Amino acid sequence: MKLKILLVDDDPQVLQGLVRMMRSRRQEWEIATAAGGPEALAILSRQPFDVVVSDMRMPGMDGAQLLGEVKKRYPEIVRIVLSGQSDKEMVLKSVMPAHQYLTKPCNDEILKSSIERSCGLRDLLADHSLKQLVSRIDSLPSLPALYVEILKELESQYASIHRIGEVISQDIGMTAKILQLVNSAFFGYCRHISSPAQAVELLGLETIKALVLSVKIFSQMDRSSMTVLAMDRIWAHSLATGVFARTIATAEKCERAVADDAFMSGMLHDVGKLILAVNLPKLYKEALAGPRSSEDSVLEAERQTFGVTHAEVGAYLLSLWGLPFPIVEAVAFHHAPGRCPQKKMGPLAAVHAGNCLEYAINGQEDDQCQMDAAYIDELEVLHTIPAWQALCRQAIKDGDGHDN
Secondary structure, three states: OOEEEEEOOOOOOHHHHHHHHHHHHOEEEEEEEEHHHHHHHHHHHHHOOOOOOEEOOOOOOHHHHHHHHHHHHHHOOOEEEEEOOHHHHHHHHHHHOOOEEEEEEEOOOHHHHHHHHOOOOOOOOHHHHHHHHHHHHHOOOOOHHHHHHHHHHHHHHOOOOHHHHHHHOHHHHHHHHHHHOOOOHOOOOOOOOOOOOHHHHOOOOOHHHHHHHHHOOOOOOOOOOOHHHOOOHHHHHHHHHHHHHHHHHHHHHOOOOOHHHHHHHHHHHOHHHHHHHHHHHHHHHHHHOOOOOOOHHHHHHHHHHHOOOOHHHHHHHHHOOOOOOOHHHHHHHHOOOOOOOOOOOOOOHHHHHHHHHHHHHHHOOOOHHOOHHHHHHOOHHHHHHHHHHHHHHHHHHHHOOOOO
């Protein structure tokens, strides 16, 4: 089926230009246009769409208001906003309702690739209600201690951008949101973003303050959600997996950008667990606590309950948010790398190995974290696993538990 895209702008010439941009995709995409928010909502009430691309500045109902309504009424639709780089105040308004933010005038390849990235995994979640739930998420909650620490630092008259970056780099939810923002074309960063700390430095202290204190892009995890999973253990495991993945990628002489992506992929690989535990706590707790025979895994329990595992849920959100494909791929396949068409030493292989080694080193190896020896052997690095394990143990001794 063709991807159905609704373009919204009060300027007819801009709309015509956007339609011309899409012409090369006419075999795969079906385009409709609306001259403003009310007309767009009327069109959406009559037929389904996959994507809404809206201008920010429009009379009456602006883009943020429109996308807020779309999020409320049709949460499964991908929401992209277009805004001028001088409209920082307007962009801040759209940070929560939009999945992605692009600059005007918009490069046609950037627009097309943003749509493709956001919709790349649209068939991954077969359950419509689960797809709606994930599409509605605009932030991921943080550990209470880290949330309090970031607020305290930002409200201090001696706020340190370096310290803020350190705190964000330790938190799954903060890392995911910051990467979503810094990877948006609005901020105009063409070079590779190597870490959450670097992302914070690029955004700058004033923008971070506005995003966190005014827009409230971060939120504190509800204590009741923390009873579903051992949240402290999830955070520690995620950070260690990121460090291990970067260690492995570096040992295999991957480029620095690949090693950096490996770290961020490891940090985010279990973000799907966080999504399920926070948004469907009762159901997820029942799934994890239900009777299972010894050969059944947590992954199978997730699949039986939701039709997918936490890996697909996390990858779907990160894809919507426009994170780089290598990170999305690593999150999607970190338990089953053999299912990935790409067979090369990169973030996926490093995260898969790092994830398994972290459980093994902590004496918690189980049926959901067996290393795929056939996949590792296909990469011709099976013989290096003992060396990887030694390097990861050394990373623990060296205290390499923070992004830098």
